[in-house]
Amino acid sequence: MKALRVLRTLNSSLSSNGSKPHFNSTIFLRFYSAQPQEDHPTSTGLSSSEEDDTSSSVFDSSQYDVGVGLNNDVNSESSVNSTWDEKYRERVKTKVFGEDPSEIKSSRILIKEEEKRRRAALLARTLLEAALDRPDEEGDEDKEDEVVKEEDQMSLSVGIIGAPNAGKSSLTNYMVGTKVSAVSRKTNTTTHEVLGVMTKGKTQICFFDTPGLMLKKSGFPYKDMKARIESAWRSIDLYDVLIVIFDAHRHLTKPDSRVVRLIKRMGSEANPNQKRLLCINKVDLIEKKKDLLKVVEEFKDLPGYERCFTVSGLKGAGVKDLTKYLMEQSVKRPWDEDPLVMSEEVMKNISMEVVREKLLHYIHQEIPYGIDHRLMDWKELRDGSLRIEQHLITHKISQRKILVGKNGSKIGRIGIEANEELRTIFKRNVHLMLMVRVKS
Numbered sequence: 001m002k003a004l005r006v007l008r009t010l011n012s013s014l015s016s017n018g019s020k021p022h023f024n025s026t027i028f029l030r031f032y033s034a035q036p037q038e039d040h041p042t043s044t045g046l047s048s049s050e051e052d053d054t055s056s057s058v059f060d061s062s063q064y065d066v067g068v069g070l071n072n073d074v075n076s077e078s079s080v081n082s083t084w085d086e087k088y089r090e091r092v093k094t095k096v097f098g099e100d101p102s103e104i105k106s107s108r109i110l111i112k113e114e115e116k117r118r119r120a121a122l123l124a125r126t127l128l129e130a131a132l133d134r135p136d137e138e139g140d141e142d143k144e145d146e147v148v149k150e151e152d153q154m155s156l157s158v159g160i161i162g163a164p165n166a167g168k169s170s171l172t173n174y175m176v177g178t179k180v181s182a183v184s185r186k187t188n189t190t191t192h193e194v195l196g197v198m199t200k201g202k203t204q205i206c207f208f209d210t211p212g213l214m215l216k217k218s219g220f221p222y223k224d225m226k227a228r229i230e231s232a233w234r235s236i237d238l239y240d241v242l243i244v245i246f247d248a249h250r251h252l253t254k255p256d257s258r259v260v261r262l263i264k265r266m267g268s269e270a271n272p273n274q275k276r277l278l279c280i281n282k283v284d285l286i287e288k289k290k291d292l293l294k295v296v297e298e299f300k301d302l303p304g305y306e307r308c309f310t311v312s313g314l315k316g317a318g319v320k321d322l323t324k325y326l327m328e329q330s331v332k333r334p335w336d337e338d339p340l341v342m343s344e345e346v347m348k349n350i351s352m353e354v355v356r357e358k359l360l361h362y363i364h365q366e367i368p369y370g371i372d373h374r375l376m377d378w379k380e381l382r383d384g385s386l387r388i389e390q391h392l393i394t395h396k397i398s399q400r401k402i403l404v405g406k407n408g409s410k411i412g413r414i415g416i417e418a419n420e421e422l423r424t425i426f427k428r429n430v431h432l433m434l435m436v437r438v439k440s
Contacts, residue, residue: 267304
């Protein structure tokens with residue numbers, strides 16, 4: 001109100017001269033749409049710097065308005081959370097800038113109607129894309145709903161191995177139909193074996209996404225991240241089918257002899273109880289068809305491989321033929337996982353992978369690889385929602401500051417995006433808490 005009185009006084013003094021008042025925009029910038037903000041809550045016994053540092057290092061999804069339901073009125077939400085009053089804005093526009101109140105109200109109505117039309121068009125387009133995404137699966141809905149007897153169940157375990165950044169996680173996520181493994185442009189995104197389950201009709205296929213493997217010039221595995229590498233190498237012979245995948249686009253642009261050695265070694269060390277497939281991935285990045293044919297000709301006659309497939313784990317090209325082949329290789333065996341209910345262990349792993357993916361996206365260099373990522377608490381509340389608490393433990397205070405960001409902006413962005421994605425995957429409300437602390 002004090003701001004309006006000052007503006008009214010200035011307006012009357014300037015208009016008394018008889019000439020049209022000329023306002024300086026810099027003077028009225030601080031007055032325009034001004035409203036007093038709410039007072040901050042009373043501080044604790046800590047100093048202001050310590051209190052800000054502690055609060056900014058913790059992300060709590062309950063403090064953010066994320067995942068507002070479709071049935072809620074978005075306009076009412078924005079009006080409740082707005083930091084100004086519309087009537088004060090209209091008074092400033094009429095008194096100071098001389099605008100017509102009726103024109104202001106009509107323009108605001110037009111903006112709201114345009115926003116509603118835009119939201120409706122976006123929703124309709126999303127529903128249409130979802131309906132047309134996988135038309136081949138519509139005929140199988142009745143079969144999936146039927147209860148399959150244990151004696152009729154078919155099962156298959158498939159291991160996916162390859163060099164780092166070959167597209168193993170992207171292919172696993174596409175085959176399963178949901179995100180179960182983190183996907184990033186950075187190398188060594190997957191640090192442990194990740195399980196993904198696909199169930200169609202009476203057949204269930206369990207996909208195991210493994211960490212990236214590489215061979216030295218001598219033909220022996222690298223010893224970096226020893227436990228991860230040894231675990232991946234030991235599990236090779238445990239699967240019914242082994243998929244060896246490699247990046248065809250990178251092979252054309254920057255060929256790596258270590259990848260070729262890995263492919264040849266997997267073909268030479270044949271296992272009579274296991275079928276091995278070679279998947280040429282990322283074909284969507286190859287513009288010229290003759291370049292793709294060149295890669296296929298180079299690897300199609302390698303010994304030890306049953307079939308060679310050209311796929312795109314990200315776009316889905318060629319995945320249908322690969323899935324059909326895997327369905328034909330299934331054996332009569334009871335299912336390992338419940339097709340209707342996602343197990344708690346799988347959900348816990350998905351929550352860790354989603355947060356790790358966002359971590360790799362926003363934090364760069366060697367920092368995300370040195371973070372100790374732990375799941376501290378997992379609770380299913382009475383209303384059906386999930387409460388997930390994860391701790392991100394750094395080795396240095398400087399790393400903690402980078403991860404938290406200015407006023408908690410970076411950890412807040414990671415938490416908000418991860419929380420929204422987990423709500424979409426689990427189809428329920430998720431309360432995600434992320435705490436960043438230094439290793440003691």
